[in-house]
Amino acid sequence: MKVGVLGTGMVGVTIASKLVSLGHEVMMGSRVAGQEKAVAWVARAGKGASEGSFAACAAFGELLFLCTQGTVVLDVLGAAGLENLRGKPLVDVTNPLDFSAGFPPTLSVKDTDSLGEQVQRLLPDTKVVKTLNTMNASVMAHPEPVGGGDHTVFLSGDNPTAKAVVEGLLLEMGHTDILDLGGIETARGVEMYLPLWLRVMGALGTADFQVKVVRG
Amino acid sequence: MKVGVLGTGMVGVTIASKLVSLGHEVMMGSRVAGQEKAVAWVARAGKGASEGSFAACAAFGELLFLCTQGTVVLDVLGAAGLENLRGKPLVDVTNPLDFSAGFPPTLSVKDTDSLGEQVQRLLPDTKVVKTLNTMNASVMAHPEPVGGGDHTVFLSGDNPTAKAVVEGLLLEMGHTDILDLGGIETARGVEMYLPLWLRVMGALGTADFQVKVVRG
Numbered sequence: 117m118k119v120g121v122l123g124t125g126m127v128g129v130t131i132a133s134k135l136v137s138l139g140h141e142v143m144m145g146s147r148v149a150g151q152e153k154a155v156a157w158v159a160r161a162g163k164g165a166s167e168g169s170f171a172a173c174a175a176f177g178e179l180l181f182l183c184t185q186g187t188v189v190l191d192v193l194g195a196a197g198l199e200n201l202r203g204k205p206l207v208d209v210t211n212p213l214d215f216s217a218g219f220p221p222t223l224s225v226k227d228t229d230s231l232g233e234q235v236q237r238l239l240p241d242t243k244v245v246k247t248l249n250t251m252n253a254s255v256m257a258h259p260e261p262v263g264g265g266d267h268t269v270f271l272s273g274d275n276p277t278a279k280a281v282v283e284g285l286l287l288e289m290g291h292t293d294i295l296d297l298g299g300i301e302t303a304r305g306v307e308m309y310l311p312l313w314l315r316v317m318g319a320l321g322t323a324d325f326q327v328k329v330v331r332g
Numbered sequence: 333m334k335v336g337v338l339g340t341g342m343v344g345v346t347i348a349s350k351l352v353s354l355g356h357e358v359m360m361g362s363r364v365a366g367q368e369k370a371v372a373w374v375a376r377a378g379k380g381a382s383e384g385s386f387a388a389c390a391a392f393g394e395l396l397f398l399c400t401q402g403t404v405v406l407d408v409l410g411a412a413g414l415e416n417l418r419g420k421p422l423v424d425v426t427n428p429l430d431f432s433a434g435f436p437p438t439l440s441v442k443d444t445d446s447l448g449e450q451v452q453r454l455l456p457d458t459k460v461v462k463t464l465n466t467m468n469a470s471v472m473a474h475p476e477p478v479g480g481g482d483h484t485v486f487l488s489g490d491n492p493t494a495k496a497v498v499e500g501l502l503l504e505m506g507h508t509d510i511l512d513l514g515g516i517e518t519a520r521g522v523e524m525y526l527p528l529w530l531r532v533m534g535a536l537g538t539a540d541f542q543v544k545v546v547r548g
């Protein structure tokens with residue numbers, strides 16, 4: 117599949133590399149084509165990897181991953197061009213973390229709205245699927261080292277077809293337990309989990325953990 | 333141990349019954365002595381069970397469980413009498429759920445404060461331990477039916493001795509994986525998990541589930 121990955125940070129690089137290793141054609145997008153980290157990633161990732169502007173990346177992908185910091189999401193999507201995203205599944209892995217008052221961060225949107233819903237409102241013709249935001253980048257792409265991969269990844273989104281496509285990709289990536297929470301408004305739940313994730317990370321002294329929903 | 337359980341709702345009744353079954357002496361507290369649900373509970377629970385006002389309950393217990401709705405917590409503690417709670421461990425299992433705008437509820441306090449911290453500020457000489465608020469009442473008291481009890485209960489609190497006492501009680505109740513998150517400010521994490529808990533309940537169609545923190 118042709119996949120566009122918007123963002124050149126740890127999450128973007130880790131997901132893009134995983135997708136290339138699975139045989140997908142991946143373009144990494146950044147503010148301007150030729151950005152240093154994107155070019156370095158293409159050199160490392162090899163065959164199937166390319167890079168370009170956010171707009172080129174969005175036009176390239178049949179499916180997009182949104183992997184930027186939460187604070188710049190709406191900005192990045194504007195740069196990507198709403199017309200380039202029309203009708204496509206957009207996998208939103210972002211979190212509305214606000215580090216302006218230091219660590220631990222607070223949430224810039226919560227409780228009565230979510231970043232996932234904001235993205236869906238901005239892009240009414242794009243099929244937003246919120247997922248993977250509840251774990252560290254390395255666990256997103258390499259679930260197996262944590263408990264043999266036996267942990268839960270959540271899905272939120274309004275379009276069942278897009279969710280099915282994303283579910284297929286998650287299975288390819290090694291995830292085994294995918295829990296569909298319902299419409300995009302359930303992104304409020306997975307985003308508000310982040311404050312607990314941060315405290316668990318603090319207690320364990322590592323981000324290499326995940327949660328499993330244990331059924332009764 | 334002499335335990336006071338503040339609250340006569342589902343959580344209070346379920347925890348109080350479990351503690352009696354474990355051989356503890358338990359007084360259930362409500363606004364006025366002789367409250368119908370408390371009297372009915374005493375009749376069912378038998379030996380070791382008693383009931384009284386919030387103040388009588390707080391005076392009786394060497395350790396207290398706070399099991400009321402989040403909206404009335406500060407009120408109930410005022411009625412219990414700060415002097416009756418002084419120096420004692422207080423197990424706070426409440427959640428700041430606000431149902432005033434319908435379902436799903438929002439959180440009346442979040443992100444930069446928590447109900448656990450509010451309780452600790454109101455009762456500076458009481459040893460507040462936030463725990464058990466991340467699961468259904470039946471799972472709090474009967475962890476075994478959910479995945480054989482292999483799931484995680486969190487602890488937040490500033491007093492190590494009180495946390496050790498509460499940890500002992502949790503083990504008696506059948507919990508197997510207790511994760512100490514740190515000081516009472518980490519209650520922000522476990523309280524903000526509730527919006528996700530509510531969506532998982534919706535997706536599974538049952539409250540009989542829990543989460544396990546899977547370590548890498």
